[in-house]
Amino acid sequence: MTVMKNTIKNMKKSTKSNLITYGMVIVAYIIVQIFSTTGNLSSMMQGLLVPLCIYVIAAVSLNLVVGFSGELSLGHAGFMCIGAYVSAFFSSCVGDALPGPLRFLFAILIGAAVAGIFGILIGIPVLRLRGDYLAIVTLAFGEIIKNLMNVLYIGIDGSGLHIQASDGGALVLDAGGKVIVNGALGITGTPKDSTFTIGVIIILITLFIVQNLVNSRSGRAIMAIRDNRIAAESIGINITKYKLMAFSISAALAGVAGVLYSHNLATLTVKKFDYNTSIMILVFVVLGGIGNIRGSIIAAVILTALPELLRGLSDYRMLIYAIVLVAMMLFNWAPAAISWRERMKEKIAERRKHQTKEAA
Amino acid sequence: MAMLEVNNLSISFGGLHAVDGFSMKIEKGELYGLIGPNGAGKTTVFNLLTGVYKPDEGIVLLDGKDITGHSTMDINKEGIARTFQNIRLFKAMSVLDNVKAGLHNHHAYNTLTGILRLPKYFQTEKEMNQKAHEILKVFDLDQEAEVLASNLPYGKQRKLEIARALATDPKLLLLDEPAAGMNPNETQELMDTICFVQKHFHMTILLIEHDMKLVGGICEELTVLNFGQVLTQGKTADVLNDPVVIKAYLGE
Amino acid sequence: MSFISHLINGISLGSVYAIIALGYTMVYGIAKMLNFAHGDVIMIGAYVVFTSMTGMGLNPILSILLSMVVCTVLGVVIERIAYKPLRNAASPLAVLITAIGISYLLQNVALLLFGAGAKTFTNVVTFPSISLAGGKLTITGVTIVTILACIVIMVGLSLFVGKTKPGRAMQAVSEDRGAAQLMGVNVNGTIALTFAIGSALAAIAGVLLCSAYPSLTPYTGAMPGIKAFVAAVFGGIGSIPGAMIGGILLGIIELLSKAYISSQVADAIVFAVLIVVLLIKPTGLFGKNIQEKV
Numbered sequence: 001m002t003v004m005k006n007t008i009k010n011m012k013k014s015t016k017s018n019l020i021t022y023g024m025v026i027v028a029y030i031i032v033q034i035f036s037t038t039g040n041l042s043s044m045m046q047g048l049l050v051p052l053c054i055y056v057i058a059a060v061s062l063n064l065v066v067g068f069s070g071e072l073s074l075g076h077a078g079f080m081c082i083g084a085y086v087s088a089f090f091s092s093c094v095g096d097a098l099p100g101p102l103r104f105l106f107a108i109l110i111g112a113a114v115a116g117i118f119g120i121l122i123g124i125p126v127l128r129l130r131g132d133y134l135a136i137v138t139l140a141f142g143e144i145i146k147n148l149m150n151v152l153y154i155g156i157d158g159s160g161l162h163i164q165a166s167d168g169g170a171l172v173l174d175a176g177g178k179v180i181v182n183g184a185l186g187i188t189g190t191p192k193d194s195t196f197t198i199g200v201i202i203i204l205i206t207l208f209i210v211q212n213l214v215n216s217r218s219g220r221a222i223m224a225i226r227d228n229r230i231a232a233e234s235i236g237i238n239i240t241k242y243k244l245m246a247f248s249i250s251a252a253l254a255g256v257a258g259v260l261y262s263h264n265l266a267t268l269t270v271k272k273f274d275y276n277t278s279i280m281i282l283v284f285v286v287l288g289g290i291g292n293i294r295g296s297i298i299a300a301v302i303l304t305a306l307p308e309l310l311r312g313l314s315d316y317r318m319l320i321y322a323i324v325l326v327a328m329m330l331f332n333w334a335p336a337a338i339s340w341r342e343r344m345k346e347k348i349a350e351r352r353k354h355q356t357k358e359a360a
Numbered sequence: 361m362a363m364l365e366v367n368n369l370s371i372s373f374g375g376l377h378a379v380d381g382f383s384m385k386i387e388k389g390e391l392y393g394l395i396g397p398n399g400a401g402k403t404t405v406f407n408l409l410t411g412v413y414k415p416d417e418g419i420v421l422l423d424g425k426d427i428t429g430h431s432t433m434d435i436n437k438e439g440i441a442r443t444f445q446n447i448r449l450f451k452a453m454s455v456l457d458n459v460k461a462g463l464h465n466h467h468a469y470n471t472l473t474g475i476l477r478l479p480k481y482f483q484t485e486k487e488m489n490q491k492a493h494e495i496l497k498v499f500d501l502d503q504e505a506e507v508l509a510s511n512l513p514y515g516k517q518r519k520l521e522i523a524r525a526l527a528t529d530p531k532l533l534l535l536d537e538p539a540a541g542m543n544p545n546e547t548q549e550l551m552d553t554i555c556f557v558q559k560h561f562h563m564t565i566l567l568i569e570h571d572m573k574l575v576g577g578i579c580e581e582l583t584v585l586n587f588g589q590v591l592t593q594g595k596t597a598d599v600l601n602d603p604v605v606i607k608a609y610l611g612e
Numbered sequence: 613m614s615f616i617s618h619l620i621n622g623i624s625l626g627s628v629y630a631i632i633a634l635g636y637t638m639v640y641g642i643a644k645m646l647n648f649a650h651g652d653v654i655m656i657g658a659y660v661v662f663t664s665m666t667g668m669g670l671n672p673i674l675s676i677l678l679s680m681v682v683c684t685v686l687g688v689v690i691e692r693i694a695y696k697p698l699r700n701a702a703s704p705l706a707v708l709i710t711a712i713g714i715s716y717l718l719q720n721v722a723l724l725l726f727g728a729g730a731k732t733f734t735n736v737v738t739f740p741s742i743s744l745a746g747g748k749l750t751i752t753g754v755t756i757v758t759i760l761a762c763i764v765i766m767v768g769l770s771l772f773v774g775k776t777k778p779g780r781a782m783q784a785v786s787e788d789r790g791a792a793q794l795m796g797v798n799v800n801g802t803i804a805l806t807f808a809i810g811s812a813l814a815a816i817a818g819v820l821l822c823s824a825y826p827s828l829t830p831y832t833g834a835m836p837g838i839k840a841f842v843a844a845v846f847g848g849i850g851s852i853p854g855a856m857i858g859g860i861l862l863g864i865i866e867l868l869s870k871a872y873i874s875s876q877v878a879d880a881i882v883f884a885v886l887i888v889v890l891l892i893k894p895t896g897l898f899g900k901n902i903q904e905k906v
Contacts, residue, residue: 072705125891126887128891130894132640132646132845133894133895133896135646137890140842140884140886140887141883141887143880147880148877151877212474212476213475216474217464217468217469217471217474219474220460221461223450223452223453224450224461227450227452228449228450230412230906231448231450233432234441234442234444235441235525236436236437238433245471279648286705286706286709287709290705291452315723315724316724318716318723319720319723322714322717322719322720323713325709326694329709329710329713330694330710334701335700335701337697403906
């Protein structure tokens with residue numbers, strides 16, 4: 001026992017913090033499972049579990065870019081979109097030729113790989129831009145991807161694969177052919193492979209990748225570039241390589257979030273992948289604390305659940321959501337609010353001191 | 361062979377000859393001073409040597425190798441490390457991590473090894489920690505290893521920058537006004553540290569300063585820069601007594 | 613003929629983008645923040661005109677003036693309550709996210725007040741259409757007024773910024789806020805003034821936009837807001853002529869792609885052009901290239 005205590009004591013601060021984050025996720029999972037098996041989980045909450053996982057993964061992966069690489073990306077939903085479409089396409093094509101779990105594993109790997117490749121392709125030209133310019137270009141990429149998916153038609157028949165990009169024109173297929181991607185109507189009939197358990201496992205893997213990356217040589221290089229690009233160059237760090245690494249790993253993980261998304265719904269359309277979703281994920285990251293992974297998770301869970309929990313307030317729920325968001329931002333970030341909080345903390349601490357003195 | 365040989369280095373910005381026909385030679389293990397009034401082009405020389413700017417003309421040879429026009433990153437890999445006049449630390453990283461970032465190219469493992477925590481990760485990180493602590497000890501910073509760089513007092517931030525540069529294991533160390541903003545005590549202490557680094561690591565050092573007294577104390581040779589051109593260069597004592605130099609500094 | 617007609621419509625739509633983009637660009641230049649709620653101020657402006665005309669029977673000119681007053685007050689209040697406290701926040705992202713929160717807020721307030729259904733906006737422009745080339749080419753009154761309004765605003769704004777004392781204060785604050793403050797410029801007042809002007813312009817843009825595209829919903833402002841933001845970046849964010857030219861080019865590209873390529877991918881083409889421009893000229897067409905001093 002004491003040995004264990006000592007190992008914990010001697011652990012690096014970052015390692016301890018990482019373990020707390022894993023622990024938090026696992027405990028939350030167990031609690032949900034207990035509620036679920038005892039029948040205490042409303043069907044609304046049941047339906048929310050996979051989306052929660054999706055947004056947690058998206059938020060943690062975006063934090064890699066925003067928090068650790070220090071770049072503002074407003075196109076994260078675009079990478080989710082790619083992951084979702086590619087994997088749904090794959091699963092629809094494969095159908096029952098592969099057993100479910102194996103098919104889903106491949107779908108995840110394919111979604112991650114293709115989104116990651118897009119991350120590299122987009123990252124190479126755009127990562128030269130700085131700050132707000134990068135933000136607008138990533139937003140533009142997200143919208144372009146959404147737009148293109150809207151006019152994409154893919155079908156399969158006896159003579160092979162038919163790909164067509166048009167304004168609402170239907171595919172001409174042989175008898176017995178099957179439309180897989182149907183333009184703005186998207187992909188229907190993707191197997192519902194996403195489950196809460198798989199979602200949590202992927203969250204843990206995402207945490208493993210991001211946290212270990214951050215606390216490694218490459219992570220130091222990424223953060224060094226964020227803190228001071230010129231100094232990082234002067235000590236021989238390859239700026240392009242590490243910016244691209246953070247961006248593409250983040251894109252791949254967002255792609256996995258997209259895979260979970262497309263395998264959770266019967267119909268996949270691009271509507272959900274517009275800049276509003278990208279912004280929402282950014283809100284999770286900033287509200288949870290830029291560069292704070294645990295914060296991203298908590299913010300993603302609360303802000304995804306909040307509108308659902310407020311459903312009783314019907315029309316007012318999004319209004320309340322907006323007010324809460326602005327209020328929380330001001331409370332968390334305004335210098336005046338921060339110093340007020342510090343003063344309050346001191347006051348409470350002082351009062352406590354007094355009380356203990358008087359008690360003695 | 362000289363450690364650094366610069367021939368006829370020139371750059372102009374919009375018609376202004378910031379550095380014009382600059383040449384110098386630094387022998388291995390030497391502590392060399394580059395001095396001159398404000399705006400003389402000293403920092404521009406550093407920026408040219410480290411690839412921040414590409415020269416319009418001229419050649420830079422490091423240890424006999426032509427590094428003219430190479431990128432900043434490659435020049436560091438070739439063996440030039442520097443500090444900055446306006447401190448450029450990795451502020452949100454710990455003191456230890458700042459130095460470990462400097463060790464980036466010398467204690468390497470790939471990203472996958474880092475993510476998967478393979479044995480090589482632990483082994484290399486351990487080496488890096490040891491090496492970083494060793495360097496920090498030289499600058500009396502090892503007690504503050506876990507402190508955030510931005511929370512260090514000013515004088516120690518300057519020292520940390522030198523430590524980080526040294527971690528890249530350079531052949532030539534460029535220090536841009538390392539004592540700027542320090543009080544006389546701190547300055548003296550820093551100069552002692554620089555001399556120690558020169559002896560202990562057999563380091564070749566080129567140092568920018570505009571406090572002549574200070575430079576005179578430790579540098580073996582000097583180059584005086586004025587309006588982008590070399591005013592005079594040679595042994596410290598000779599240079600400091602040169603009437604041209606006195607005129608450039610004090611006016612007529 | 614149809615090409616010229618598309619072109620003129622493009623210039624007209626672009627003029628609306630330009631007016632919105634001016635608001636973006638001025639605020640960015642001075643407060644160094646992307647005001648994501650700007651598009652929603654447009655929507656509020658349009659609703660004010662709609663209500664005062666169809667609900668209260670006010671005449672168009674009075675309605676527009678009322679809308680400008682409401683938007684100006686709204687803009688200044690938003691700045692004071694939501695943005696000013698975050699001006700010195702540790703990360704510039706804080707105020708960006710707050711602006712997004714304000715955007716949601718405005719949309720949902722409009723949703724509660726006016727409902728989700730689209731309101732049919734009555735055209736406020738009574739200017740007659742012009743027929744050219746023997747009736748083959750018709751230019752609507754809205755188009756003419758929009759283009760004229762854009763030119764007047766652009767010239768007026770340039771004169772204001774260049775020639776007047778508060779205008780020069782704006783330039784000073786955008787160049788170096790700290791130094792401007794030391795020189796006795798009222799920084800808070802100048803920033804508030806910028807928001808006021810930007811929001812008043814948003815009201816005008818709202819009216820013009822809805823006169824040309826008469827369906828008004830709580831989300832009407834969002835996409836034109838984003839497009840105008842793109843236009844501002846396109847022209848070089850912070851530059852007044854840049855916003856103008858960026859806006860007009862964007863409008864032309866959008867309408868020509870809709871006419872000749874595909875209406876579905878028109879937005880994708882607009883965004884692709886933006887990316888190409890930024891890759892060639894990373895600070896936009898008229899943006900200043902600032903190199904970090906080492």
